[in-house]
Amino acid sequence: MHPALARLAERLARVPALGAAELETEHVAVLGRKSGELTALLKSLAALPLDERKSVGAEANRLRAEYEAAFAARRAALAAEAGRAAWRGVDLTMPARRRWTGARHPVTLVLDEITAIFRELGFVRATGPEAESEWLNFLALNFPPDHPAMDLHDTLYLGETPGPEGRMLLRTHTSPVQIRVLREGCLPVRVIIPGTVYRKDPFDASHAPMFTQVEGLAVDEGISFVDLKATLAHFARALFGSATAVRFRPSFFPFTEPSAEMDVACRICGGRGCPACKGSGWMEILGCGMVHPQVLVNCGVDPERYTGFAFGMGMERIAMNRFGIPDIRLLYDGDMRFLGQFE
């Protein structure tokens, strides 16, 4: 081996022990562009005879690569050590510096989750006003005028005198938006309708004069109860888990026929029966049904050609169930300690 190369190879072993300043000096001494020993040696290769130039050149280049790697490794090690030194002696159990965290309301969280599930099933959102006429809230939805079915919706009125569409009221469900959407005549329709609705209810642990509803509406040719059942059962399994048992039982809503309620196995007892499900083993989640032909007629849609399904559910009850919230008033109180718990 070339004697200078042998010397440099020996010096290489010292690199891992160098301090920060020594390391830089050594770097310049060996690889420096102007005065580095190895650099100089590589420059002098041209003066050597061809065969010697080849062997020494290969050796020198290998050695340069080794030096570069050794310097880089030593530099990284020194930097890491310096970093560790800054942490040494610090009590790492001390609490962090934090920022205020925002949060979505638990009802919004449930609403978002439900919206995402229905979005996968091709539904988009639609909205409408909170004050509606009697016509849109009841009559267009096939509630017979002055019928006990209206008693189920304890209604808050905004007007005393009936106008051409009856008295103005605070909508008791988001179903009026079904009418608004269908009247636009853009079929097929596949929407969910979130929104605030109102009832003449006291404000106590289990009632509120306002709640958040999500309705759904799908109208097209060839839509049947099988589509309703499969869509909503899929939804229930997506929301509550793939093993969730679901049942549909007959019910009544003036704007759907056949009408049904969908229950899922009680989340608390798993179906064995407990006080929360009144011993039935089931928990009511939503009302649903096939859009009543009269509703389609009221919206100018041909009920012989088009069929559809609709459903509706309350977000508060699902949120209370999901998060174990015992009192509905907590949802509407704006308490920072409460609102920070869910996200």
Place this chain on the structure above:
Amino acid sequence: MNLSRRWLEAFLRRPLDPRELGERLAMAGVPADAVEPVAAELRAVVVGLVEEVRPHPNADRLRLCVVNDGGAERRHVVCGAANVSAGVKYPFARVGTTLPGGLVLERRKIRGEPSEGMLCSARELGLGDDHEGILPLDTDAVPGTPLTEVIEADDERYVVDVTPNRPDLLCHKGVARELAAADGTPLRMPEIPGAPDLPLGSPRREGAEAEVDGVRVVIEDAETCPRFTAAVLRGVRVGPSPAWLRRRLEAVGQRSINNVVDATNWVMLELNRPMHAFDLARLHGSAVVVRRARRDEVLVTLDGQRRALDPAMAVVADTAGAQAVGGVMGGRESEVSEATTDLFLECAWWLPARIRATRRVLGLSTEASYRFERGVDPMNGAEAVRRCAEIILATGGGEVRGEIVDLWPQPSFPPRIFLRPARVAQVLGVDVPWSRIEQYLVRLGCTVVSKPDDGRMAVDVPGWRPDLRAEIDLVEEVARIHGFGALPDELRPFRVGARPDDARELADDRLRDGLGAQGLREARLLPLVPAASGEVRVVNPLSADHEALRRELVGGLARAVERNWAAHVRDVRLFEIGTAFAPGEGDRPAEERRVAGVLTGAREPAHWSASGRAPDADLWDLRGLFEAAVALAQPGASVQVASEAPDRWVAVRPDGTTAGWAGPVAADRPPWAAPLFGFEVAIDPAPRGPVSYQPLPETPAVERDLALVLPEGVLAAQVSASLRRGAGRLLEAIEIVDEYRGAGLPAGARSVAFRLRFRAAGRTLRDAEVDAAVERGLAAAREEVPGVSLRAT
């Protein structure tokens, strides 16, 4: 509506498992809200055989009995009943049993003799009034058998919800019919114990007027009362009802009154036909007239209330005046009493709308009005009268005089509906064979009249189903009986809708993300507020706190902050997205979707590295939040200083209108709390245009700081604008990096440091051209804003 399991069993002639019945009721559309045990206490009472009766050594009227209660040892019981005899079985309550009424039996000595339990009378068991002696049991059951297996006294009361379209489910027969239809089993009327074979033929069909056993019956108001069925019973004993009758009524929560009233209630609960029994002797003129009430007519109803009637109401009257408010409540004068012997039994069909209006005006909702309002079966009046007479005769003797009369001036029948099996398939998504459809409908009481060749089925519906009026109603019946569970759970292909996702919801989503990232928590508050907080009034509020709709959102958030303060929470950062209401055109209010936020307390959570102190949020934090909210809610709007108030910013749209504000918020603030700030911005739901990429700079920037002295009244924004104008196109941005007031400056003046950033595209700036641009900017500022000068360093 309350249902008795035992009563339903009597229709189906088979026992029903209580748990399974709950399930089946739910699937029949009458889910139970609650299941309450009836006479559950009696389950601990057993059949006891008295094997030996001896006199009590210390008391003449007491006996010592040896009772076999099925256990290995005999029980020694002291008994005071005169009718106790050896070899007879009686209800026996062991030591430890709780009797109805709460008495817990203990082992004790009676006149020196031990007594281990009690032989019971009917009254002690709550099974009747008979207190004369203990209740002998005529049974083959072995001693120790629970009493409830022998006398069927135990029961469950199902409190069920009946939907308003199904009045037929407001009675036991109707519910039993559904249960039978679900599995295709038969339904039979329960037997009435001791009922005579009534020699009652078909009722006598009449028009608007008839006579029965000397009583003239007239329908004057056939619109309200198109059908009226009646009978006269004479020689009836009115008194307490027998145990079987009481027990059934009490099982569904109905108080027993006397055998006649109980009989009418029985029929109502069994057949959904509210009836009324008049004391015939108290009816004047032997006449019964169905007519509208007269102006100023008054009736004292059964509840003792004096009620003013009006011609919109129908009454059942005699020649003297109203004796009952038709379909709502009877009158006190002709009420059946213990002295009554002759009865006029009435079963009418009343127009639902009239009953609804009447009970609203009277403020009197009764079991009868509830049923008539929903629509009872117009076809089973005679069945009801016959059933009622049967019970009265079985419990009080007497006889039915003449025939049952059925006044029906203009007979009309439930409609005939045509059903296409193809429609069933279209709506349900499966083919149901013709024969199955027919089977289902027949089980429900329909008559499938013919099978025309046009592919339709002609269906006559029963009178008890006023909800079956159109083809789709029959499709639902087929679905119900076929069972929703039998339909496949099969997600079929669908077409996506023609509408885009709602722009307003998308805008809300962006705001929730944006304000959440600013550390604000989302609140949802009631839009219903006290009258002082809104102009749009609710006509019929339930509470004074909810009399109006809110005019703005910040007020509600400020109240929420106060509640947080009350809970000693000092740092509050909330936002809400919701609707604000203002008077609009006519009764329809103007609704505006808005976002609002409030903040008070520390700017950031306190940390030990700053000795646990963090500065309180101030107006500059507020401005930052406001700018973020405006950028999301009103793109294109700018934040400006409000001209009308010194402590407010406003968001101004490009057209000059105001879209929101930010500033301090008034609240009931405890001394330790920090100032409260808030903002509110209307949300523009217009879809956002696409964002386009701005190329990243390739050349270095040059920065120059300028400390300028601004006299009192000069605004930083004015100076910035002048600097920008003067400096020209090389100026990329101006930032304000410092403000100083105090020593070295003229009174009222301040020094503001502006950092000017210059850049030229495609080349590196030379110092000389930057210096020249700064000079031009400075010159413009000096010229345009009087009094501005460069601060001497």
